[in-house]
Amino acid sequence: MTDTTETTDELMEATYAALCKHGYASLRMQDIADESSKSKATLHYHYESKQDLLYALLDHLTDSFADRIETLEGETPAAQLLALIDAYLEPAADDSAAEFWTALLEIKAQGPYDERFRAELADFDRMLHGRVRSLLEEGRDEGVFRADVDPDEIAEFLVTALNGAQTRHVAVDHPLERTQRTLETYVRRELLADDADETEGRFE
Structure with missing residues (x-):
């Protein structure tokens, strides 16, 4: 697994955890950073905004569920x-x-x-x-x-x-x-x- 893939997976897990904890309306980039080993600045390096992270998370969840129901x-x-x-x-x-x-x-x-x-x-x-x-x-x-x-x-x-x-x-x-x-x-x-x-x- 490449460093980029590991980072992406970690950020998806962190976004998932923060979303569960805070809900959509109250979620902040700092909340996501707090659930990972990455800084808020690192999050902004990979994703410009909270919205971009949520787009990526929804795509990630869709792919995961598609894999689950394929087998x-x-x-x-x-x-x-x-x-x-x-x-x-x-x-x-x-x-x-x-x-x-x-x-x-x-x-x-x-x-x-x-x-x-x-x-x-x-x-x-x-x-x-x-x-x-x-x-x-x-x-x-x-x-x-x-x-x-x-x-x-x-x-x-x-x-x-x-x-x-x-x-x-x-x-x-x-x-x-x-x-x-x-x-x-x-x-x-x-x-x-x-x-x-x-x-x-x-x-x-």
């Missing part, structure tokens, strides 16, 4: 689709994770006013939609999902449900587990082909 557990597209839903709706393990989702929601709220945030968020949305659609197409072609499944339409529904569940969880503390269970039931009851045998490893 999903499960022997079938149906099992992998459930693994993707679980990955997106996994309850926060600690307070910092919960704070991060809150901060990320603040970033999303900047989308209507910041063209670059909006473009990054749109890229993330397309990535998630594309991954869900590819699993649905693969499952339909293999006979795991019903032949009349419309991958694009169902992917649109699932992505909307996933994003809505996260927003509702952050805003009013609605349990993510409820949406997880509902979407799992939807996949099993509405998408699986009639002859898909869950007991013989086609689904689990």
